[in-house]
Amino acid sequence: MSLKSTLARLYAAHVVRSTERWASHPLEVQMRWLHKLVNTAKHTQFGKDHDFTSIKNYDDFKKRVPINDYEGLKNYIEKIKAGQSDVLWPGKPLYFAKTSGTTSGTKYIPISRESMPYHIAGARNMLLHYIHRSGKVDFVDGKMIFLQGSPILSDTNGIKTGRLSGIVAHYVPAYLQRNRMPSWDTNCIEDWEAKVEAIVRETVKEDMRLISGIPPWVQMYFERLLHYTGKATVSEVFPNFSLMVIGGVAFEPYQKIFDKLIGKTIDTLELYPASEGFIAYQDQPDNRDLLLLLDGGIFFEFIPADKFFESNPPRYHIGEVKTGVNYAVILNTNAGLWGYNIGDTIEFTSTSPYRIRVTGRIKHFISAFGEHVIGSEVEYAINQAIKAHGGRINEFTVAPQVTPPEGGLPYHEWWIEFDEMPADMSAFALTLDQALQDKNVYYKDLITGKILRPAVIRTLPKNAFNQYMKSIGKLGGQNKLPRLSNDRKIAEQLEKFFSNQQVDL
Structure with a gap:
C-alpha cells in the first residue's frame, strides 16, 4: 500500500467520526447555523431590510424572511455586480457562479470566502466515506477524470465569474494535481465536443481509475473513447477503472447503458452539488440515498411540494420533516442566499441520520390534467x-x-x-x-x-x-x-x- 493510500485511510476515519458527531445532533446543528448566519449578516443591507437584529428563533425568521427565487433576490445581486459591499453577506463574494435560468436568463450566484470550503469538502468527504466504509483505496494511486466546465473565469466588477465546476477546478488539492485529468489546457476548451475529443486523446493511455461527471456527458466520453480505440468496453481501455462519481440527474435510467459500455460492475457514488451550496452526498457504498449535509454552511427549510404554490405555504426545519413526503428545498447560506428556492424537490428516506433522494424539480412536472406527475x-x-x-x-x-x-x-x-x-x-x-x-x-x-x-x-x-x-x-x-x-x-x-x-x- 502506498503512503498516499495509508494517509487517505487515516484521514477518512477522522472525517467519518466528525460526520457522525454532527449527524447525531441534527436539530442542534441546524439551529446553530441559523443563529450564526443571521448574526453574521445582520448589518448587511438585506439584514437591515429584514430586521435581522430582532430575530431570536425560527418563528421570527419565517416572519421576516420571505421565500425567494433568483428574481426575488435579483435587485440585491445587481447591487453586488455594480460594486457594492455588505449587500447579502459581509463584504463582496469571492466568486459568482454563472448558471442558466429560464425566466431570469443568466443567473449570478454568489460564493463567499466562507462558503467556498464547503463546496470543496463535499466531494472530498464523500470519497473519504467511501474509502472508510468500503475499504477500497487503490483508486487514489491512479489517474482521475473530472468532466467539468472551463476554469477560465471572467471578471464582474472585481468578482471572478464562471461555471461552478470551472471554479472548483482551481481548488484541486496539491496531492491530487498529478493524478487529475484532463490537463489545464484541455479543460479550458470551450466547445464541448472538441473538449471530449481532446480528453479522449489525452487519457487513452493513462491508468484511469476514477471518472466523474454528469451521466450523459460521461456517456459521450465513453462512446468517443471506444470509437477512438476500437475496443468493445471501457474496462478494456482502463482495466483498473473501479469508481464512477456522478451527479446532476438520477443514475438508474442510465444503469444498463453504462453496464454495457464499461463491461464490468464498478462502484458508483452519487452526489448533490449546486452553485448555491453543496447539499448532500452518498455516504454508504451500498445505499444510493444521500446524506443531507446539515453542518455545511446552510440552514435548510422544507415546503411540502403539494402546498408550494399556495399563497402562504408551511415552512419546516429539519426537526419537523417526515419520510415519504415530497418537499421543495429552501436554502439560507453563508454566501447570502436567504429563503432561496433552489427549485429541487426531495424526499427523506431516513431521519436518523437524515438521508434524501432527489425527486425532481418543483417546476418540472406534468399537471395539464390535474395529475401532478413528478x-x-x-x-x-x-x-x-x-x-x-x-x-x-x-x-x-x-x-x-x-x-x-x-x-x-x-x-x-x-x-x-x-x-x-x-x-x-x-x-x-x-x-x-x-x-x-x-x-x-x-x-x-x-x-x-x-x-x-x-x-x-x-x-x-x-x-x-x-x-x-x-x-x-x-x-x-x-x-x-x-x-x-x-x-x-x-x-x-x-x-x-x-x-x-x-x-x-
Whole structure:
C-alpha cells in the first residue's frame, strides 16, 4: 500500500467520526447555523431590510424572511455586480457562479470566502466515506477524470465569474494535481465536443481509475473513447477503472447503458452539488440515498411540494420533516442566499441520520390534467419497463399532448432515445404506463376515467438529445435535459428536428 493510500485511510476515519458527531445532533446543528448566519449578516443591507437584529428563533425568521427565487433576490445581486459591499453577506463574494435560468436568463450566484470550503469538502468527504466504509483505496494511486466546465473565469466588477465546476477546478488539492485529468489546457476548451475529443486523446493511455461527471456527458466520453480505440468496453481501455462519481440527474435510467459500455460492475457514488451550496452526498457504498449535509454552511427549510404554490405555504426545519413526503428545498447560506428556492424537490428516506433522494424539480412536472406527475415517478415507470422488457435508454423527456393532431383523447407523450430497443415495444409502453399509474393515483384515475389515453412513445435516433442540447447552446458542462415539462416547448423542437424519424406506438 502506498503512503498516499495509508494517509487517505487515516484521514477518512477522522472525517467519518466528525460526520457522525454532527449527524447525531441534527436539530442542534441546524439551529446553530441559523443563529450564526443571521448574526453574521445582520448589518448587511438585506439584514437591515429584514430586521435581522430582532430575530431570536425560527418563528421570527419565517416572519421576516420571505421565500425567494433568483428574481426575488435579483435587485440585491445587481447591487453586488455594480460594486457594492455588505449587500447579502459581509463584504463582496469571492466568486459568482454563472448558471442558466429560464425566466431570469443568466443567473449570478454568489460564493463567499466562507462558503467556498464547503463546496470543496463535499466531494472530498464523500470519497473519504467511501474509502472508510468500503475499504477500497487503490483508486487514489491512479489517474482521475473530472468532466467539468472551463476554469477560465471572467471578471464582474472585481468578482471572478464562471461555471461552478470551472471554479472548483482551481481548488484541486496539491496531492491530487498529478493524478487529475484532463490537463489545464484541455479543460479550458470551450466547445464541448472538441473538449471530449481532446480528453479522449489525452487519457487513452493513462491508468484511469476514477471518472466523474454528469451521466450523459460521461456517456459521450465513453462512446468517443471506444470509437477512438476500437475496443468493445471501457474496462478494456482502463482495466483498473473501479469508481464512477456522478451527479446532476438520477443514475438508474442510465444503469444498463453504462453496464454495457464499461463491461464490468464498478462502484458508483452519487452526489448533490449546486452553485448555491453543496447539499448532500452518498455516504454508504451500498445505499444510493444521500446524506443531507446539515453542518455545511446552510440552514435548510422544507415546503411540502403539494402546498408550494399556495399563497402562504408551511415552512419546516429539519426537526419537523417526515419520510415519504415530497418537499421543495429552501436554502439560507453563508454566501447570502436567504429563503432561496433552489427549485429541487426531495424526499427523506431516513431521519436518523437524515438521508434524501432527489425527486425532481418543483417546476418540472406534468399537471395539464390535474395529475401532478413528478420526476421520480417517470423515472420509476421507465425503469420498471426496462426491467420487464429489456432495452437500454440514452435519454428521455415527457410532455403532455392536450390536443392530439390525430384526434382522440389527450395523453402523455414520451420521447425516448434508445441505445437498444426493447424486444416488444408495445408491451414496453403498456408496462411503463401501468407503472406510472401505480405511482400516481391521480394519473390512474384519469386513465381509468377515460380522460386520458395511455402513454404514447416516440422513439428518437441516436444522439438526438445531444443534437437538441447543442441547438440551444447547452451541450456539455452542467447542463441537463428536463425529464418532464408541463408544456410542449421541448417536444415541439424535437418534433421539428426528427419528424421523419419518430415511431408512434
